[in-house]
Amino acid sequence: MATTTAPTRFLTDAQVQSYQRDGYLAVRGVLDATQIGTLRRVTEALVECSRAVMKSDALFDLDPRHTGAQPVLRRIKNPADNDPLYRWVTFESPIPDIVAQLLGPAVRFHHSKLNMKGSLIGAAVEFHQDAAFYPHSNDDVLAVGLLLDDATADNGAMAVLPGSHRGPIYTHYDGQGRFVGCMRPDDVERLATSRAVLPRSPLYGTLVRGTAPGMARRTAGDMPLPPDFSQGYTSIYELQSETSR
Numbered sequence: 001m002a003t004t005t006a007p008t009r010f011l012t013d014a015q016v017q018s019y020q021r022d023g024y025l026a027v028r029g030v031l032d033a034t035q036i037g038t039l040r041r042v043t044e045a046l047v048e049c050s051r052a053v054m055k056s057d058a059l060f061d062l063d064p065r066h067t068g069a070q071p072v073l074r075r076i077k078n079p080a081d082n083d084p085l086y087r088w089v090t091f092e093s094p095i096p097d098i099v100a101q102l103l104g105p106a107v108r109f110h111h112s113k114l115n116m117k118g119s120l121i122g123a124a125v126e127f128h129q130d131a132a133f134y135p136h137s138n139d140d141v142l143a144v145g146l147l148l149d150d151a152t153a154d155n156g157a158m159a160v161l162p163g164s165h166r167g168p169i170y171t172h173y174d175g176q177g178r179f180v181g182c183m184r185p186d187d188v189e190r191l192a193t194s195r196a197v198l199p200r201s202p203l204y205g206t207l208v209r210g211t212a213p214g215m216a217r218r219t220a221g222d223m224p225l226p227p228d229f230s231q232g233y234t235s236i237y238e239l240q241s242e243t244s245r
Helices: 013-022 033-052 084-091 095-103 185-190 236-244
Strands: 060-062 073-077 113-115 125-129 158-160 208-211
Touching: 013 095, 033 073, 033 084, 084 095, 125 236
Parallel strands: none
Antiparallel strands: 060 073, 073 113, 125 208, 158 208
């Protein structure tokens, strides 16, 4: 998606400034309860389809505990490419205009995904920065999350470190030179991760984030290139599993 028209203003100047300062922004009421309920039913139907799948594929990222009798998904890939309602959310809901207020009117959509976290068996995501995965020469990139269920510390919601987008982009390689999709433990220990909060997106691409079980513009020289994923990218879950091998 690309647009050069002036967006409808959904955000106040104070909200834009908050995003620039903290690296994330909570925007409530973007979709109504009926729309969220319909998205839940669409998602449940996709989960039902996964019962016939025993290996991760182009649509489903399966947890190792997944079975036909008890589906356990880590992620549904590219729902906007596979369902018309999710496509509407991506291109026609208020979300594109909200993004345009934060990045400017020339916006390009990259991909969509549904992160799943089932009760008691959801997969954790270690602290990381999305910018480590992106082949971009600047940080005019953000991620938007739409909550379909309540997200709390008890159910393993994502936490972010406010203001960390103004710091360095940390290495996401381990000591053996493998790209593992998460920050090294010593870097995490040096950060005051006790200050992490539960956001409600959008999220700056350089913001430090993870889940439990003055804005400087970056240039090409500041943005490290990720590995060559042209031969296939599995998921952050698979990458981070390398840290325990």
